[in-house]
Amino acid sequence: MIIIKATKLSESGAMPSEEMFAAMGKFNEALIAAGVMQAGDGLKPSKHGKRVLFVGDKQEVVDGPFPVAEKLVAGFWIWKVGSMDEALEWMKRCPHPMPGEDAEVELRPFYEMEDFGEELTPELREQEIRLQSELARQQAV
Template sequence: MRYMMSIMSDPQAEANTEMTPEIFEAMAAYNEELVKAGVLLAGDGLAPSAEATRVTFSNGRSTVTDGPFAEAKEFIAGYWIIQVSSPEEAVEWARRCPHPAEGDTTEMSLVLRRIMDTDDFGDEMPEELKERERELRAHNEHEA
């Protein structure tokens, strides 16, 4: 099972969070733990929302809005793609993520979402489209 594990943040926390050498070290140690366990497939931190662009689709048109997005309550600040054997294992890895120490009132949350495979769509997705998706994914894995 593959999961996307996202660090969620809010605009206020993003503006007030100072990335210290200790935070970088804690994240590096966590990432090394994921690699040594053989569960990490990918992961990155994301640029601040001030550098983001939102493309919204409505009524057959698209609208482009540059960040930051003041109305956003939370957004993805970083992510990992992990491959684990169960939902419980995914939760266990999420619980190990570096987080604010006791007494620090900064709130941080992770969201775990299982990444669906083509077979998860059952009969809703025609078999020929599933095969096309499998071929595309195999091509991307070969290129990586």
């Protein structure tokens, strides 16, 4: 997963320029043509969001905006690559995601079922496979 960190400008709700849309569109086309991009999107500023805090056995809802823009997420991609090195090579081709500001992008791998060891019992593994299949079926519709 590629996580694009928010900035003060993205949190302000400023829209990308036509040039930025074109550059990212070209990059996304290359990702899709290579079979790398599985999903991706930008997120509205945190003023449109909510957080749910789990405190003990209670839940507390907090309305946005949230402080410290640099700790927020402005957008994401989900890529299917063979290694972190391959993801980094793709990232080096990415247009600057926040022109006019310093930006941070974080690359994080998803867990695979084999990462969970014995805690993922055969029954739980079967359930996970069934759920993934159902998600794929729903997305195909």
